[in-house]
Amino acid sequence: MECSWKTLLLLVCASLVVQYVALRSFRDSLFGIVMVKIHSLVIVAKTFVPGCESRWRPPCDESWAPPPDGAATGSSSSSSSSSASSGRRHILLFAATRSGSSFTGQLLNQHPDVFYVYEPLFHVWQSFTNASSTCCQRRAPERRELLGAYRDLLLSLYTCQLSFLESYIHPQPQDHVTPALFRRSSSLALCSPPVCPEEEGNAGGGGGGESQAGQPEEAWCHKKCPLLNLTLASEACLRRDYVAIKAVRVPTVGDLRTLSEDPRLDLRIVHLVRDPRAILASRMSVFSGFRAWRIWNATGRQPRYVDLAQIGHTCRDMEASAETGLVSRPPWLRGRYMLLRYEDLAWRPEDKARDMYRFLGLRMEPRVLSWIAQNTNVSALSAASEWHYKYSTARDSRATAESWRLRLNFSIVQAVQSLCNSTLALLGYKQVQSVEELRNLSISLVEHRTFQPGL
Ligand SMILES: *[C@@H]1O[C@H](CO)[C@@H](O)[C@H](O)[C@H]1NC(C)=O
Ligand SMILES: *[C@@H]1O[C@H](CO)[C@@H](O)[C@H](O)[C@H]1NC(C)=O
Ligand SMILES: *[C@@H]1O[C@H](CO)[C@@H](O)[C@H](O)[C@H]1NC(C)=O
Ligand SMILES: *[C@@H]1O[C@H](CO)[C@@H](O)[C@H](O)[C@H]1NC(C)=O
Ligand SMILES: *[C@@H]1O[C@H](CO)[C@@H](O)[C@H](O)[C@H]1NC(C)=O
Ligand SMILES: *[C@@H]1O[C@H](CO)[C@@H](O)[C@H](O)[C@H]1NC(C)=O
Numbered sequence: 328m329e330c331s332w333k334t335l336l337l338l339v340c341a342s343l344v345v346q347y348v349a350l351r352s353f354r355d356s357l358f359g360i361v362m363v364k365i366h367s368l369v370i371v372a373k374t375f376v377p378g379c380e381s382r383w384r385p386p387c388d389e390s391w392a393p394p395p396d397g398a399a400t401g402s403s404s405s406s407s408s409s410s411a412s413s414g415r416r417h418i419l420l421f422a423a424t425r426s427g428s429s430f431t432g433q434l435l436n437q438h439p440d441v442f443y444v445y446e447p448l449f450h451v452w453q454s455f456t457n458a459s460s461t462c463c464q465r466r467a468p469e470r471r472e473l474l475g476a477y478r479d480l481l482l483s484l485y486t487c488q489l490s491f492l493e494s495y496i497h498p499q500p501q502d503h504v505t506p507a508l509f510r511r512s513s514s515l516a517l518c519s520p521p522v523c524p525e526e527e528g529n530a531g532g533g534g535g536g537e538s539q540a541g542q543p544e545e546a547w548c549h550k551k552c553p554l555l556n557l558t559l560a561s562e563a564c565l566r567r568d569y570v571a572i573k574a575v576r577v578p579t580v581g582d583l584r585t586l587s588e589d590p591r592l593d594l595r596i597v598h599l600v601r602d603p604r605a606i607l608a609s610r611m612s613v614f615s616g617f618r619a620w621r622i623w624n625a626t627g628r629q630p631r632y633v634d635l636a637q638i639g640h641t642c643r644d645m646e647a648s649a650e651t652g653l654v655s656r657p658p659w660l661r662g663r664y665m666l667l668r669y670e671d672l673a674w675r676p677e678d679k680a681r682d683m684y685r686f687l688g689l690r691m692e693p694r695v696l697s698w699i700a701q702n703t704n705v706s707a708l709s710a711a712s713e714w715h716y717k718y719s720t721a722r723d724s725r726a727t728a729e730s731w732r733l734r735l736n737f738s739i740v741q742a743v744q745s746l747c748n749s750t751l752a753l754l755g756y757k758q759v760q761s762v763e764e765l766r767n768l769s770i771s772l773v774e775h776r777t778f779q780p781g782l
């Protein structure tokens with residue numbers, strides 16, 4: 328009889344443990360942080376029994392920050408914490424849409440030690456926009472949730488858990504295999520062995536012969552390996568020392584704070600900026616939503632319904648990030664932030680690539696240099712074909728960087744200059760006062776600046 332209350336207490340504790348594990352695994356399957364392992368049940372039971380109530384924290388209480396996995400279970404952290412502490416480095420190419428990030432991303436993609444993923448946040452964004460258009464119009468919380476989901480996905484990818492993408496890919500992958508990863512072919516690692524087998528039987532020496540023969544064309548990758556096995560991709564990721572991700576959907580550097588502080592990561596942020604007048608010109612020629620702007624450009628008269636807010640947001644976000652990285656320099660960002668102007672890269676691609684590599688602690692590779700030589704020189708581009716259209720990186724980088732000056736009606740340039748006044752000033756882009764100044768390409772609009780990576 329005496330032990331019955333003990334049994335009862337034990338039962339209560341056991342049921343709490345079961346609930347905790349259930350909630351935890353529910354949360355984990357939502358956010359994909361870590362699978363609940365059998366041994367963690369044991370650890371949880373051990374830490375919970377002495378004082379069930381005091382250790383109890385409802386999972387919903389946690390912020391959207393990546394949960395400190397090891398911290399919750401104390402001593403178990405060292406065994407279960409991910410491979411990040413093994414010296415893998417995590418690179419974020421952080422930019423706004425149409426600011427030259429595809430081109431810049433190639434400088435990372437071409438390096439044999441880098442596992443590069445092109446804009447994986449696209450899938451999250453797509454899921455959210457699909458959900459919000461069919462469901463209720465929730466405005467305010469959506470942004471927070473979206474940012475939280477972005478950060479969770481980035482953390483998972485940085486720790487090589489690519490299966491976390493699966494909940495966002497449509498149609499849902501079967502057996503971890505999908506044909507639908509966004510722009511998969513932009514990633515060399517996902518288009519070469521072991522992820523995509525080479526038919527010729529290139530005596531597999533563990534990456535030695537990896538597409539050394541030349542860059543696999545993107546169309547080639549589509550044909551050769553239509554299905555992507557995410558398990559295999561995760562394994563390939565684990566074999567490389569650097570994981571680099573290009574992201575154009577995170578608004579400001581401040582939104583990356585939890586990732587930067589995460590002890591499992593060693594994050595380096597390359598903040599790519601570009602003249603907002605050029606960004607706008609590029610968006611106008613690529614995106615269908617810019618019809619009003621194109622009318623403005625063609626007629627010289629501003630339609631009443633043109634959306635000025637978007638480019639204004641782009642400028643404010645770019646400015647806020649540069650402000651954080653260069654001026655306020657909070658401790659969590661020190662040594663982790665580099666500002667790179669696309670124009671500088673376009674003018675002097677090799678020098679700037681070297682600067683970026685130095686900041687990232689990457690050795691320069693012949694493959695990267697030869698990619699630069701092939702893709703920044705217009706006379707060497709005779710083979711550029713039509714499928715290279717919207718996201719082409721193969722072109723004369725310098726001419727492309729300046730072409731907006733010949734393609735925008737002056738009234739649009741004036742409008743952007745007044746919307747983005749302080750952004751232009753901070754980043755060293757000169758405003759023009761006349762059409763002559765705008766069109767005369769021998770007048771540079773890019774002030775000479777050096778942005779030292781903050782230490
Ligand atoms: C949106 O949801 C519908 C129905 O669930 C689905 O058929 C469609 O593929 C989804 N679209 C995107 C862009 O995810
Ligand atoms: C995906 O790759 C893993 C790891 O090599 C393998 O075990 C699995 O069978 C593959 N899945 C499919 C559907 O081929
Ligand atoms: C702007 O467009 C209008 C209408 O086509 C044209 O008259 C004007 O010259 C253009 N201005 C510039 C600077 O391109
Ligand atoms: C560009 O390529 C051409 C032909 O391949 C070569 O002659 C020229 O020197 C190159 N220019 C630069 C700046 O690399
Ligand atoms: C703006 O209009 C000019 C012709 O007036 C055209 O050449 C140019 O391509 C247009 N720019 C964009 C970004 O559509
Ligand atoms: C634009 O910026 C310049 C220099 O930063 C400043 O002198 C000027 O007053 C600003 N103009 C507007 C309209 O904010």
Ligand SMILES: *[C@@H]1O[C@H](CO)[C@@H](O)[C@H](O)[C@H]1NC(C)=O
Binds near residue numbers: 763767769
């Ligand atoms: C362009 O600017 C340069 C330098 O200011 C000047 O010498 C040249 O005459 C200008 N060209 C034209 C066509 O205005």
